[in-house]
Amino acid sequence: MGMLLEIRSDAHAERRMINRIKALVLALFAAYWVVVIVIWIADRPVFDQVGGLPPSQGSAEAAEVLTLTALLVLLSVGIVRGWRWLFWLILIAFLAGILRVPAAALELAGKIPQQGPAWYVVLTAIVGIIQFLVALRMAAGYRRAGIWGE
Numbered sequence: 001m002g003m004l005l006e007i008r009s010d011a012h013a014e015r016r017m018i019n020r021i022k023a024l025v026l027a028l029f030a031a032y033w034v035v036v037i038v039i040w041i042a043d044r045p046v047f048d049q050v051g052g053l054p055p056s057q058g059s060a061e062a063a064e065v066l067t068l069t070a071l072l073v074l075l076s077v078g079i080v081r082g083w084r085w086l087f088w089l090i091l092i093a094f095l096a097g098i099l100r101v102p103a104a105a106l107e108l109a110g111k112i113p114q115q116g117p118a119w120y121v122v123l124t125a126i127v128g129i130i131q132f133l134v135a136l137r138m139a140a141g142y143r144r145a146g147i148w149g150e
Contacts, residue, residue: 079148108121
């Protein structure tokens with residue numbers, strides 16, 4: 001009985017281990033958060049425009065940042081704990097990130113309304129490419145070692 005508990009606790013600890021794929025996704029989430037904070041501090045009008053907020057709504061901006069922070073913390077906990085369903089959700093969302101590239105091209109060409117200034121549109125395209133590359137890495141890790149590369 002004691003041996004069974006040891007094996008279970010070892011398996012639990014192993015699942016919570018941070019491997020390269022988990023670290024990569026966590027680093028990407030941290031980078032997202034930093035970029036949002038930098039935009040919030042450095043260019044409030046863009047933050048309001050992209051967030052769909054009326055100008056100069058300090059409390060609404062803070063609530064939006066706190067909500068994003070809570071979401072990223074929850075996702076990060078799920079990554080560390082190795083939630084299987086979250087792997088698939090993130091994989092699908094990141095694969096869809098490649099769609100940001102043609103959308104950004106259409107925005108810059110004036111074919112669809114621009115969501116922000118040109119630098120922001122280019123940033124979303126770069127984020128989409130990075131997400132897609134991370135999704136490919138996640139898929140390769142899944143093929144090699146299973147969910148979260150475990």
